[in-house]
Amino acid sequence: MLLASALLEGSGWAGGVGDGNLRLSVTVNGRADSDVRPPEVRVGAWVVKRYRLLNVSEADLHRVRVLDPGAPAGSVRCPAVLPAAEEAECTARFRAVAGRHVHPVRAEGDVPSLRTRLTATARAGYAGVAGALGLTEEVVVATPGTGGGGASATVTYTVTNRGNLPLYTVRVEDPGLALAPGAPDCGGQGGTVAVLAPDTSAFCRTTVRLRPGTYRSAGRASGSDRATTLGTGGERVTAPLLTAGASAVFVVREAPVAPVPRTPAPGAPAAGAPAAGSSAGAAGAAGASAGAGAVPAPGAPGALARTDTGTGTGTGTDAAGRPAAPAAPGAGAAPGAVPPSSVSPGAVPPAPPPGLRRAAGVDDEGFLGRVRRRGREAAEFGVATTLLLLLIPAAVAAALLGSRRK
Structure with a gap:
């Protein structure tokens, strides 16, 4: 009755139970000496741990379990009962993480x-290894110059080894910009970083000339850590090609148009030349004549377009077109004229006002002379004034003739 009751309760036999009756051995990815030579497993690959339990006691073991700090919680699976004098296997399967993970297993x-607990311990673990390649990029577009033609863009690629193994022959490319092989400068090595140690970075740069528009850079980096690792069954796994990518969108602006120099119209004064009617032009017009006779100022009615040079002894014309008599030596000067003694040799005397010249011949002209003079002055006074000037002298002349006949 007592034996049957004990079997129904699931308890084991009391005889042959003690320390050392439970034994433990562990293999990791097929390697039994993982405590001394932990197998190298690539980060992210599967780790398979097999825990072999041997019960050499004469009692069954219940609530069998394995405590392994090197395995994620809840990943170890064991049978509920390990019969006496038999063995069983617990297993754990999980992804490898970087670093060395060798711990005591219980x-x-x-x-x-018997209210007794049998225990056994062993050391086991693995080493998670891998070179982890990362890539980032930055684009700087230069300010476009005048004259069109786009601008240059400088792309900087930053490759980083985030793993725990060196990376070898890391190559940088950019199919988005259609760069030639080896175009990025990686320290003078033609688009390739020979060795990139763990937790370090390297920089590669390239400068391209682009027309205005929107562009997308698509950087690519590739390399290898050359590490051979173990698979879940202990097979050798060669190193894969590690890759990383990055991209950036940038815009090349339209270059500003160069200003077109303005050509002055024909006859327009050049830049810096005195404008028409300025004091410089007036001074040149005032000194254009060097003769003794008075010459009308340029622009006055009946003025002569000439330039005189010489000693100042010349002959001019009066308002009626007759030659003017030369001034006698020592004779009184006409009103407004400059005496010869007051003009220094080579100097140009100022021209007298036109009104004084007209007054000089008024006393000598007759009726017909007045008519001709009025006609010449018609351009200055207009049609109405001309008519008045013609009719008034005619009326006066008619009155004079009538009084003489009486």
Whole structure:
């Protein structure tokens, strides 16, 4: 009755139970000496741990379990009961993480009838290895120059080894910009970084000339850590090609148009030349004549377009077109004229006002002379004034003739 009751309760036999009756061995990815030579497993690959338990006691073990700090919680699976004098296997399967993970492992089983717990320990683990390649990029567009033709863009690629193994022959390319092979400058090595140590970065740069528009850079980096690792069954796994990518969108602006120099119209004064009617032009017009006779100022009615040079002894014309008599030596000067003694040799005397010249011949002209003079002055006074000037002298002349006949 007592034996049957003990079996129904799941308790083991009391005889042959003690320390050392439970034994433990562990293999990691097929390697049994993982405590001394932890297998190298690529980061992210599968790790398979097999825990072999041997119960050499004469009692069954209940609530069998394995405590392994090197395995994620809940990843170890064990049978509920390990019968006496038999063995069982617990397993764990999880993804490898970087670093060395070798820890003590503890196996346990209970003998309820004796209120005893059998234990066993072993050391096991693995080493997670890999070179991890990362890539970022930055684009700087130069300010476009005048004259069109686009601008240059400088792209900087930053490659980083985020793993725990060196990377070899890291090559940088950019199919988005259609760069030639080896175009990025990686320290004078033609688009390739020979060795990139763990936790370090390298820079590659390229400058391209682009027309105005929107562009997308698509950087690509590739390399290898050359590490051979172990698979879940202990097979050798060659190193894969590691890759990384990055992209950036940038805009090349339209270059500003160069200003077109303005050509002055024909006859327009050049830049810096005195404008028409300025004081410089007036001074040149005032000194254009060097003769003794008075010459009308340029622009006055009946003025002569000439330039005189010489000693100042010349002959001019009066308002009626007759030659003017030369001034006698020592004779009184006409009103407004400059005496010869007051003009220095080579100097140009100022021209007298036109009104004084007209007054000089008024006393000598007759009726017909007045008519001709009025006609010449018609351009200055207009049609109405001309008519008045013609009619008034005619009326006066008619009155004079009538009084003489009486």
